Amino acid sequence: MTGGTLIVLAKEPVPGRVKTRLQSEFTAVEAAALARASLVDTLSTVRRAPAARRVVVLEGDPGSWLPTGFEVVGQRGGGLDERLAGAFEDVYDGTPMLLVGMDTPQLRAELLGFRWAGYDAVLGLTEDGGYWCLGLLKPDRRALLGVPMSTDHTGRDQLRRLLALGLRVRMLPTLRDMDTPRDAAWLAAEFPGLRVSRLHRRLQHAAHPGALFEQALGGTARVVATGIDGRAVPSLSELDRWSAPADEVDRLALSRCEGPVLDIGCGPGRIVTALAERGIAALGVDVSPRAVSLTTSRGAAALHRPVQDPLPGEGRWGSVLLMDGNIGIGGAPGVLLRRCAELVRPDGLVLVEVDPDDELDEAAPIVLHSTTGRRSTPLPWARVGTHALIRHAHHTNLHPIEDWRTPHRAFLTLRRTS
Structure with a gap:
């Protein structure tokens, strides 16, 4: 390609618009960061490869990721076939052109340094059935549309089209695209020196806890919680129960509720749904957008908001629920109890699911682990038993009125008094 043009077909790495298939495991921002790193790796390789011109045919706007030495041409056309045809037409200067995408950052410069002698077209396939490069001596819309x-x-279809036009096609080695989380993990393992690989390793061990919770709710992976020391946290390792309808113990707890009811950390909404089925006005709140979506899809009401933010009906709720160990939210049970006291009416109830160990009073961060290999940053959390919770309640105007339990779960009901 010493006398030809190297083209990179690229999309501006904007969250939500690139690498959407990575979002089964990564957030939109993380997926965009991986796309950006992949693009930078690709451009770095193309910059080292022999060529007379280097052009980025771009959807979007160039940013700091674009190195010197590249021309920028905007993409045009509707479907990808039209955009590819347009790229060749807009860049053509009478010399051969080789176009590559931004999804094979492991690309080596020597792969692009071949000689065209005896060939009219070049094609490099990918393992998923697509192709990572296409070269043409001159533009020909018939080759693409x-x-x-x-x-x-x-x-395979692209190769058949080139051959049907009577073109002599040179095949380059088959590569693997980075489209899915599995592809990204493979790339990081096989090519650890790439920028995208280094970023992948950082993301694997520093995920936002909310991202892993979303992943678990989406059913793409199982997520477990441990302490910093690696010990499992039982109350946070029962997502299957959270996603199932309310069970007998849940219903027993709900029989104590006085409406309307606010469920803090409602998750996928089994409790709010059960209350709605009983005709009791209820609202769930959660910091997870997916949890709120799952709750509303069940026909129940939910709000995407942390409990510390202003909430509807403050001071007028009949009952506030902290089920499934949610007393641990924020790592400060006393602070959370005082917030609950602000939310309920003057004679309202706060129903808390506590740890079966009455004396447990532990404020320690937890770490979420995904079966896909991701690990979260530490999340402030607390675990308290009945006796410990009563001690925390001494600093509020909430007073215990009932301590009850089943073989595997324990609860404490408190009432607000003046």
């Missing part, structure tokens, strides 16, 4: 894109047979 109508070829099905983003399928598991796009590469």
Whole structure:
């Protein structure tokens, strides 16, 4: 390619618009950061490869990720086949052109340094059935328009089209695209020196806890909680129960509620749904957008908001619930109890699911672990038993009125008094 043009077909790495398939495990911001790193790796390789011109055909706006030595041309056309055809037409200067994407950051410069002698086109396939590069001596819309894109047979179809036009095609080695979390993990393991690989390793061990909780609720992976020391936290390792309908113990707890009811940390909404089915006005609040979505999809009411923020009906709730160990939210049970006292009416109830160990009073961060290999940053949390919770309640105007339990779960009901 010494006398030709190298083209990089790229999309500005904006969260929510790139690498959406990575979002089954990563947040939109993290997926965009991986896309940006992949693009930088690709541009770095193209910059080292022999060529007369280097052009980025871009959807979006260039940013600090764009190195010197590249021209920028905007993409045009609707489907990918039209945008590819337009890229070749807009860049053509009478010399051969080789176009690559931004999804194979492991690309080596020597792969791009071949000689065109005896060939009219170049094609490099990917393991998922697509292709990572396409080269043409000159633009020809017939070579691209109508070829099905983003399928598991796009590469084969593209090769058939080139051959049907009578073109002599040089095949380059098959590479693996970075499209899915599994692809990203493979890339990081096989090519650890890449920028995208280094970022992947950082993200694997510093995930936002909310991202892993969203992943668990979405069913893409199982998530467990441990202390910093690696010991499991039982009350946070029962997502299957959280996602199931309210069970007998849940219903027993709800029979003590006085409406309307506020469920703090409602998760996927089993409690709020059960209350609604009983005809009791109830609202769930959660910091997880997916949890709120799952709750509302069940026909119950939920709000995406942390408990510390202003909430509807402050001082007028009949009951406030802290089920499933949610007394641990924030790592300060006394602070959370005082907030609950602000939310209930003057004679309202606060029902807390506590640890079965009456004396447990532990404020220690937890770490979430995903079966996909991700680990969260520490999350402030607390675990308290009945006796410890009563001690915390001494500093509020909440007073215990009932301590009850089942073989595996324990609860404490408190009433606000003047």
